[in-house]
Amino acid sequence: MEKINFINNSEPDISAENLNLMQTNVDEAKIDRTPSTAFSGNLNDIKTTSFIYASGSTINIPRKGYSFYITTIALRNDFIYQEAKRVTNSMAAMETFERQCFNGTWTDWKQTNIPIVTTTEFKTGKIIDGKVEYGKLINLGNLPNASTKNVPHGINNFTTACNITKIEGFAQGDNTSCFPLPYSSPSGLTSCIGIIITNSNISVVTGNDRSSLTGHVTLYYTKNN
Numbered sequence: 001m002e003k004i005n006f007i008n009n010s011e012p013d014i015s016a017e018n019l020n021l022m023q024t025n026v027d028e029a030k031i032d033r034t035p036s037t038a039f040s041g042n043l044n045d046i047k048t049t050s051f052i053y054a055s056g057s058t059i060n061i062p063r064k065g066y067s068f069y070i071t072t073i074a075l076r077n078d079f080i081y082q083e084a085k086r087v088t089n090s091m092a093a094m095e096t097f098e099r100q101c102f103n104g105t106w107t108d109w110k111q112t113n114i115p116i117v118t119t120t121e122f123k124t125g126k127i128i129d130g131k132v133e134y135g136k137l138i139n140l141g142n143l144p145n146a147s148t149k150n151v152p153h154g155i156n157n158f159t160t161a162c163n164i165t166k167i168e169g170f171a172q173g174d175n176t177s178c179f180p181l182p183y184s185s186p187s188g189l190t191s192c193i194g195i196i197i198t199n200s201n202i203s204v205v206t207g208n209d210r211s212s213l214t215g216h217v218t219l220y221y222t223k224n225n
Contacts, residue, residue, distance in 0.1 A: 038053050038054070038055040038067070039052045039053060039054045039055065039058060039070070040054070040055045040057050040058050041058065041059065042058075042059040042060055043058060043059065043060040043061060043070060043082065044059070044060050044101075044106055046070070046072050046080075046082070047072075047074055047077040047080060047101075048072070048074050048077075049072055049073050049074050050071075050072050051069070051070070051071050051072075052069075052070050052072075053067065053068075053069060053070075053087070054067060054068045054069075054070045054084070055067055060106070061084070062084050062086075062095070062097040062109040062111075063086070063095070066086050066087070067086070067087040068084040068085060068086055068087060068097075069084070069085045069087060070082060070083070070084050071083045071084075071085075078101060078103055078104040079100075079101065079102065079103070080100065080101035081098070081099075081100050081101075082098065082099050082100070082101075083096065083097070083098045084096070084097045084098070084109065092115070093115075094113070095111060095113060095115065096111065096112045096113045097109040097110060097111050097112065098110055098112055110125065111123065111125065112125065116135070116137055117137075118137045118138070118139050118216075119136065119137070119138065119139070119154060120136070120137075121134050121135070121136050121155075122134065122135050122136070123135075124220065128165055128222055129222070131163075131222035131223065132222065132223070133165055133220060133221070133222055134220070134221055134222070134223065135218055135219065135220045135221075136153065136154075136155065136218065136219050137216060137217075137218045138151060138153050138202055138216065138217050138218070138219065139151075139216055140169075140171075140202065140204055140214070140215035140216060140217060141214060141215075142211050142212075142213065142214055143171055143193065143204055143206055143210035143211060143213045143214070143215055144204060144205075144206050144210065144211065145206070145208075145209040145210070145211045146190075146206055146207060146208050146209055147205075147206065148203055148204065148205045148206075149203070149204045150200075150201040150202070150203050150204075151201060151202045151203075151204065152200055152201055152202075153197075153200070153201060153202050153219060155219070155221075157199055158197065158198075158199050158200070158219075158221070159197065159198065159199050160199065160224075161223060161224055161225065162221040162222065162223055162224065163221060163222045163223075163224065164197065164219065164220070164221050165220045165221055165222060166220040167181075167182070167195060167197070167217060167218070167219060167220070168180075168181075168217070168218050168220075169181030169182075169195065169215060169216055169217030169218060170215065170216060171183070171193065171210070171213040171214065171215035172213060172214065172215075173212045173213045173214075174212070177213070179193060179213070181193060181195055181204075181215055181216075181217055182194055182195040189207060190207030190208050191207060191208060192206075192207060193205070193206055193210060194206075195217060197219065202217055202219075
């Protein structure tokens with residue numbers, strides 16, 4: 001760390017060089033240069049600002065069996081923020097979590113980047129009326145020809161066990177047309193595309209031939225239990 005000298009009790013020159021040096025000194029003072037060896041202890045015991053590589057056996061790691069880069073920012077030993085990024089050779093597989101120690105008590109890890117895989121339930125990261133919000137992406141395949149197509153969503157007793165918070169989707173064809181789902185057409189009722197959710201299925205209703213379009217719908221919901 002380089003020292004900035006004060007002359008005759010005056011302030012140093014406010015130059016770009018001195019400002020950069022001040023910032024560097026602040027950054028260096030904050031960061032604990034932890035040795036680059038794998039950590040396998042308890043993350044709750046890290047109470048200073050630091051960056052470590054945590055092995056999959058580390059206690060209080062977001063996912064057991066996976067290694068993480070852990071960044072810790074500590075105001076003091078009972079007010080601490082931690083971020084964890086999963087170590088992986090694929091950016092698509094990288095997961096990011098965060099938590100905090102508030103007045104000495106650690107919160108649960110919260111995932112901040114949400115990987116979405118078709119037909120796999122995921123947490124959106126939102127809390128609605130005290131309940132965790134979930135989502136599920138469903139592939140509808142080709143839309144029906146002036147009829148109704150039922151696509152299973154795989155959520156047990158969906159309309160009774162869950163509260164729907166949002167439905168969003170799209171249908172697209174030969175790169176010249178794309179429709180939101182559900183779709184309300186200014187051309188009339190037969191041109192609309194309806195989406196109905198039942199306990200077992202997503203029902204796609206069309207008034208004319210929409211079989212050239214393929215669609216996806218994401219259901220968002222909270223659970224009653």
